[in-house]
Amino acid sequence: MNWPSHGANPYKLYEMQGKIPKETITDFSVNTNPYGSPEGLKGHMANHLDLIHEYPDPEQKRLTERIALMQDLPEENVLVGNGASELIHMLARFWQGRRVGIIQPTFSEYQKACEAYGCEIIDLHVSEKRNFHLFIPDILPHLPNLDLLILCHPNNPTGRTYRPDVLYGLLKLCEFNDVQVVIDEAFYDFVSGEPFFSPDLFEFPNVLLLRSLTKMYSIPGLRLGYLMGEAAVVEALKRLQPEWSVNALAEEAGMYCLSQEGFARKTAADISREKAYLFLQLKRLGYTPLSTETNFFLMRDPFHSQADDMIGFLLQEGLTVRHTNNFKGLNGAFVRVAVKQRTDNEQLLEALEKWRSVCLQ
Known part of the structure; x- marks a missing residue:
């Protein structure tokens, strides 16, 4: 399968996977600040x-x-x-x-x-x-x-x-x-x-x-x-x-x-709290995110040895995650997921719950 070299280009991922992009895409492959730039x-x-x-x-x-x-x-x-x-x-x-x-x-x-x-x-x-x-x-x-x-x-x-x-x-x-x-x-x-x-x-x-x-x-x-x-x-x-x-x-x-004093500290604290919520919900659904000290994490598909099928399913749901096919030693067994704001994270959780249901049928 064809994979882009980096994350943060969801339309390229859809194109290389031969899929039609959804009208609205939430990009969990990009690991910039989910709260955006400093105000002003x-x-x-x-x-x-x-x-x-x-x-x-x-x-x-x-x-x-x-x-x-x-x-x-x-x-x-x-x-x-x-x-x-x-x-x-x-x-x-x-x-x-x-x-x-x-x-x-x-x-x-x-x-x-x-x-x-x-x-x-x-x-x-x-x-x-x-x-x-x-x-x-x-x-x-x-x-x-x-x-x-x-x-x-x-x-x-x-x-x-x-x-x-x-x-x-x-x-x-x-x-x-x-x-x-x-x-x-x-x-x-x-x-x-x-x-x-x-x-x-x-x-x-x-x-x-x-x-x-x-x-x-x-x-x-x-x-x-x-x-x-x-x-x-x-x-x-x-x-x-x-x-x-x-x-x-x-x-x-x-x-x-x-010049925006306190912006980075506040962002780090906000992401830490959101990450704790996201990890709790993922584990409730049977997923095992790897512990992380930053704003993204690795996670396996618990139902398959490779993550390709899960990535394809998420694309159908309008979500992109980062493949790991070009990370040496990971070889596509994981996805890298960014921690985002609550509404986006709930959208991811809903899609992963659907994927769990599909795999357990």
Whole structure:
């Protein structure tokens, strides 16, 4: 069967599955903020449309300064990009032809970017039998052979965060083995009430952190992310970035979003409560969602070894979930489901109850 490479494009999924899209589609494959952007963002942007007549600042100085101040870093340790995806491809180009370890299952764009630049990819797996947690003895033998290690934290698609002591230990081992580490923290600010370890970049100069404004602030159409790391590496990456990479409206939106104090904390708390409700109802229906620390989760179809039939049924109900056919180690056995607002979640629960009835006939 044909599957799109990413979620968040429901019409493409219907097309590739040979199905006619429903008039109304609720997209559980997209994992941006279900409550939308900060209040007032659209009005703010409407007042700045004249920016389309001006060239953007190639240094994104205002936004770089804001991020550096928020993260308590010098500006030379911050690089703003046209979404985290641009920064991922820049990193792959910087390490082109080198040996890159990727902790799987994870976001497929890491492999796609590394393959485009001729990297030798070494897959390092976290397994379902260990609840997708890091197990250093599985990774340790490979470290002497790596130039770069990429991991997603919280991980997409498993929703897992890793124990602070385990992640700290892994980073120390990478430092000892002279391995650079890229940690993609695109979903870090969705974590609520859980211990979350983000390394101190002054303690770990071998670590680069990726962040996204797309997810929390629900601005995927604008493309905005940033990278933090050692100044020399940031400067070298900057030389690979196309001029005017970040457009003026995106920078203005980023400035507005980051000025909204408390927005991320409130969103994380709201999603945590909604997730608890959704999990309770799913388990009542006989489904077993995997525990998660962020705004999405993995779930098997309890009635089939593969999730294809359930995905097809949900499409008929006007619902899309994220397939896992291109996540290494998952191979289509799960679906990834975003936590949304109550009305949408109830629509999903109703459809899954129908699917249960169909399967038990």
